[in-house]
Amino acid sequence: MRIDIITIFPDYFTPLELSLIGKARKSGILDIRLHDLRSWTHDRHHTVDDTPYGGGPGMVMKPQPWGEALDAVVGAAPDPVPRLILPTPSGVPFTQRHAARLAGEPWLVFACGRYEGIDSRVAVDAARRMPVEELSIGDYVLAGGESATLVMVETVSRLLPGVLGNTESAEQDSFAPGVMDDLVEGPVYTKPAEWRGQEVPPVLLSGHHGAVDRWRRDEALRRTARNRPELLRRMAPDRLDRRDREV
Ligand SMILES: Nc1ccc2ncsc2c1
Numbered sequence: 001m002r003i004d005i006i007t008i009f010p011d012y013f014t015p016l017e018l019s020l021i022g023k024a025r026k027s028g029i030l031d032i033r034l035h036d037l038r039s040w041t042h043d044r045h046h047t048v049d050d051t052p053y054g055g056g057p058g059m060v061m062k063p064q065p066w067g068e069a070l071d072a073v074v075g076a077a078p079d080p081v082p083r084l085i086l087p088t089p090s091g092v093p094f095t096q097r098h099a100a101r102l103a104g105e106p107w108l109v110f111a112c113g114r115y116e117g118i119d120s121r122v123a124v125d126a127a128r129r130m131p132v133e134e135l136s137i138g139d140y141v142l143a144g145g146e147s148a149t150l151v152m153v154e155t156v157s158r159l160l161p162g163v164l165g166n167t168e169s170a171e172q173d174s175f176a177p178g179v180m181d182d183l184v185e186g187p188v189y190t191k192p193a194e195w196r197g198q199e200v201p202p203v204l205l206s207g208h209h210g211a212v213d214r215w216r217r218d219e220a221l222r223r224t225a226r227n228r229p230e231l232l233r234r235m236a237p238d239r240l241d242r243r244d245r246e247v
Pocket residue numbers: 087088089135136137138139140141142143144145148
């Protein structure tokens with residue numbers, strides 16, 4: 001997968017040189033390219049923003065640098081055609097399902113907005129030649145799209161074949177489609193079996209895989225009910241069997 005990130009803070013993405021994603025880049029599974037938006041400004045101050053039409057606080061990112069940046073990064077007739085991701089608090093809530101779908105794409109381009117956002121004509125212009133998605137990672141205040149892009153790039157990249165090591169699996173993750181649909185993970189334990197007076201639940205030492213799976217699902221249901229009751233309420237009735245309802 002190719003991922004292009006356009007930002008005024010390329011150094012923000014140094015973490016993508018580390019750990020699993022760093023290894024995936026070195027092995028060629030991931031081709032992540034960073035672009036400084038200011039490369040497409042033409043004034044001595046490399047201006048990327050201006051005051052909003054209609055007045056109001058803050059600044060809006062100018063369309064011209066973005067238009068030229070997307071032209072340069074994507075080209076006139078790209079093959080394959082990339083999907084443009086616009087991280088924005090106004091976007092569709094980003095979920096693991098989005099990550100699973102985006103992990104199947106050959107090429108993603110992330111446009112990291114700052115200030116009050118990017119001139120809305122940029123998305124309209126881009127949509128004339130590629131799919132565009134506005135995605136939000138949550139309802140809180142960030143300074144820009146860079147943190148959100150890091151979250152989405154990590155969530156998508158770890159689903160690519162070969163990125164997770166043998167000791168890790170995406171299948172049992174919280175929110176993993178299929179097995180853990182819409183349930184958060186329950187508690188996890190490792191050695192020692194007793195620590196500061198706390199014993200590991202005996203079922204996990206039993207070697208009885210059926211009982212372990214059942215216990216893990218029970219604990220996932222309990223934790224979901226405690227921390228994320230809205231996830232249970234929205235689950236399709238057939239996702240919870242009779243045994244689940246007894247938990
Ligand atoms: N403030 C804020 C909140 C969520 C979000 N998602 C993508 S960019 C962004 C910015």
